Amino acid sequence: xxxxxxxxxxxxxxxxxxxxxxxxxxxxxxxxxxxxxxxxxxxxxxxxxxxxxxxxxxxxxxxxxxxxxxxxxxxxxxxxxxxxxxxxxxxxxxxxxxxxxxxxxxxxxxxxxxxxxxxxxxxxxxxxxxxxxxxxxxxxxxxxxxxxxxx
Numbered sequence: 001x002x003x004x005x006x007x008x009x010x011x012x013x014x015x016x017x018x019x020x021x022x023x024x025x026x027x028x029x030x031x032x033x034x035x036x037x038x039x040x041x042x043x044x045x046x047x048x049x050x051x052x053x054x055x056x057x058x059x060x061x062x063x064x065x066x067x068x069x070x071x072x073x074x075x076x077x078x079x080x081x082x083x084x085x086x087x088x089x090x091x092x093x094x095x096x097x098x099x100x101x102x103x104x105x106x107x108x109x110x111x112x113x114x115x116x117x118x119x120x121x122x123x124x125x126x127x128x129x130x131x132x133x134x135x136x137x138x139x140x141x142x143x144x145x146x147x148x149x150x151x
Contacts, residue, residue: 063106068115
């Protein structure tokens with residue numbers, strides 16, 4: 001499943017896959033979350049929200065997140081089967097690769113889009129859930145949010 005997704009994303013080196021997977025080890029994630037700059041938006045409670053604005057050496061930084069909660073969204077998307085299978089590895093709602101609560105960071109815009117992990121970035125021919133917000137609209141709304149915040 002993971003190898004298929006990796007290959008479909010244009011990667012053909014299994015060493016790169018192993019290196020990418022190592023960044024998701026519990027140790028690597030804990031290190032990232034404790035980082036004095038990148039970890040500032042992490043929630044202090046399970047499934048909570050983190051700091052909306054973090055102070056960094058470069059100045060204040062706004063922290064936002066949003067995520068999907070449905071690994072299978074379009075019958076014509078060949079990756080939905082892979083995401084369905086990987087979703088079974090989780091005990092909580094997830095997008096096929098990341099648990100919804102684990103995606104929380106800073107100001108949580110929304111965590112219940114009917115999208116899987118690749119739908120969220122409009123991958124694989126734009127095959128997303130019918131009658132759901134188009135991921136491009138989500139990004140446009142976020143760009144407007146950043147513009148209104150002066151960023």
